[in-house]
Amino acid sequence: MKNYKILLLTSILLPLLFTSSCDGEPLITELVENRVNLIIKGTLESDTSVQAWTGGRPSLFYLDISEIRADGDRFANYRLVDKIPVNETNGFFNGNGLNYRSDDLYIDSKYDNVEVYIRKMGFNDVTPSSNTFYFDDEDVSGYDFNLNQIRVEGSTDTDENLVFPLYVPVAGGIKYDGEGEWILEVRMVIKNNLKQYTTSAGITFWAIADNINDVTNESSVGYIGGNIASIAYAYKKDYTGTITFSGGTYQVAIPAEDDITEYVNGKIPPYITTSGVLKNIPVGVPMKVYTTGSNQAKIINSGTYTSAGADVLLTVPGENANR
Amino acid sequence: MLWENVSAASMRRRDDFMKPQAGIWFGPGMPLFELKDKVEPALGGGAFFRLNTPLTYFKTGVEVGYQKHDSQGVNGISLVPIYGNVLFLLPIKFPMNFQFKLGAGGVKVYIKPEEKQQFDPLFMAGLEVSFMAGRMVNFGLRFDYMVIYEKHISGAKYNGYFFNTGLTLYFNL
Numbered sequence: 001m002k003n004y005k006i007l008l009l010t011s012i013l014l015p016l017l018f019t020s021s022c023d024g025e026p027l028i029t030e031l032v033e034n035r036v037n038l039i040i041k042g043t044l045e046s047d048t049s050v051q052a053w054t055g056g057r058p059s060l061f062y063l064d065i066s067e068i069r070a071d072g073d074r075f076a077n078y079r080l081v082d083k084i085p086v087n088e089t090n091g092f093f094n095g096n097g098l099n100y101r102s103d104d105l106y107i108d109s110k111y112d113n114v115e116v117y118i119r120k121m122g123f124n125d126v127t128p129s130s131n132t133f134y135f136d137d138e139d140v141s142g143y144d145f146n147l148n149q150i151r152v153e154g155s156t157d158t159d160e161n162l163v164f165p166l167y168v169p170v171a172g173g174i175k176y177d178g179e180g181e182w183i184l185e186v187r188m189v190i191k192n193n194l195k196q197y198t199t200s201a202g203i204t205f206w207a208i209a210d211n212i213n214d215v216t217n218e219s220s221v222g223y224i225g226g227n228i229a230s231i232a233y234a235y236k237k238d239y240t241g242t243i244t245f246s247g248g249t250y251q252v253a254i255p256a257e258d259d260i261t262e263y264v265n266g267k268i269p270p271y272i273t274t275s276g277v278l279k280n281i282p283v284g285v286p287m288k289v290y291t292t293g294s295n296q297a298k299i300i301n302s303g304t305y306t307s308a309g310a311d312v313l314l315t316v317p318g319e320n321a322n323r
Numbered sequence: 324m325l326w327e328n329v330s331a332a333s334m335r336r337r338d339d340f341m342k343p344q345a346g347i348w349f350g351p352g353m354p355l356f357e358l359k360d361k362v363e364p365a366l367g368g369g370a371f372f373r374l375n376t377p378l379t380y381f382k383t384g385v386e387v388g389y390q391k392h393d394s395q396g397v398n399g400i401s402l403v404p405i406y407g408n409v410l411f412l413l414p415i416k417f418p419m420n421f422q423f424k425l426g427a428g429g430v431k432v433y434i435k436p437e438e439k440q441q442f443d444p445l446f447m448a449g450l451e452v453s454f455m456a457g458r459m460v461n462f463g464l465r466f467d468y469m470v471i472y473e474k475h476i477s478g479a480k481y482n483g484y485f486f487n488t489g490l491t492l493y494f495n496l
Contacts, residue, residue, distance in 0.1 A: 025476065027437070027473065028357075029481050030434060077394075077395045103361075104437065106435075
């Protein structure tokens with residue numbers, strides 16, 4: 001029975017020899033760690049130059065998102081439940097963004113849409129204040145204005161009105177290459193975009209304004225909270241630069257492959273600031289630049305933009321282009 | 324007289340157990356530590372072949388297996404371990420056989436969503452408890468601890484650890 005020696009040698013040494021000969025990549029580490037960082041914001045502006053809250057408003061925003069997908073890929077299959085104060089103290093409304101747990105995307109796939117599965121949204125400061133809704137395992141004072149929006153089947157409103165999922169277009173698409181660290185930012189305009197409604201039962205509550213249809217109180221209570229103005233964009237960290245120019249109220253940049261007229265009816269420009277410096281512009285992607293004197297509400301509907309010069313193409317990371 | 328017979332039976336049983344053996348196993352595999360949060364437990368399985376050595380209580384074997392762990396999201400990992408091992412039969416007179424295993428070899432690793440694959444070194448340790456049903460058939464339980472060794476690769480922070488349990492059926496040929 002000398003066979004055992006041959007068996008032992010071939011079984012142990014051959015695979016070891018084979019594996020030690022190739023250096024390889026750290027696949028387990030790749031699987032455990034994330035390259036894609038997902039950030040969500042509730043502001044029009046893409047940076048911290050956000051406008052302060054103005055006018056009457058509630059003090060607490062209830063947000064429950066079950067998951068976020070990219071063109072159907074379940075890369076962020078994690079729930080986020082948060083009570084967000086309606087002020088500048090938190091990332092959702094001050095321009096820094098909230099981190100949303102995620103995994104990575106498929107390499108070399110181009111993603112054009114991000115789907116945000118919003119389970120529930122509501123504000124406090126409801127009248128009467130005894131009105132409650134169920135949120136995060138407790139009854140909270142407020143009004144769940146998204147009740148009908150999560151009913152996908154049988155809904156009589158149009159698809160874009162829905163929030164389960166809310167289809168967020170990705171400006172320029174996500175061209176994830178599996179290298180370095182990536183940021184995917186998803187913005188929904190909630191700040192300074194609220195409206196007060198009253199039900200036939202006399203409950204007065206806050207909700208996000210419908211940015212396409214003129215949703216009034218009674219006939220359309222079920223459709224309140226739809227047509228949320230949104231956009232997403234992605235970039236590789238440390239592979240970006242800035243564009244500096246002035247004029248108008250807002251300075252705007254979009255991928256040059258797009259037409260600015262696409263950015264209407266709830267689709268907002270990916271890069272928009274009041275600071276004069278547009279940050280996180282990806283290297284190697286031609287950008288069109290604009291200024292606009294429109295206010296936030298006007299931008300969401302049909303912003304009028306003025307070209308701020310020729311297209312900008314950043315060629316090295318850290319570069320600043322003046323216009 | 325009775326004692327003699329039992330002894331003879333156990334001797335014969337040992338002789339049968341010392342024949343070349345081939346078998347299969349299947350059962351749940353569990354990712355451990357960091358991987359536990361990324362992929363879910365899943366059924367795995369494999370086949371093996373064993374020969375005994377001049378050392379009475381030692382055997383040597385080869386194994387090949389397959390296990391695929393998915394998740395609720397995009398993450399996934401598939402493993403095809405191919406390795407050799409040395410088995411030590413606990414020298415006690417008992418109707419069940421206890422065998423300890425130590426092994427090394429390679430494992431084909433495929434991960435999602437990166438869609439990358441490669442061969443990595445593999446080390447394993449395990450325990451098998453089995454009993455003979457007749458002269459040919461063995462039933463048993465296996466417990467295997469596997470280490471996918473990647474820390475030798477630059478940039479690697481983690482190895483992969485899995486704990487497999489399984490039902491096994493193998494034959495004395």
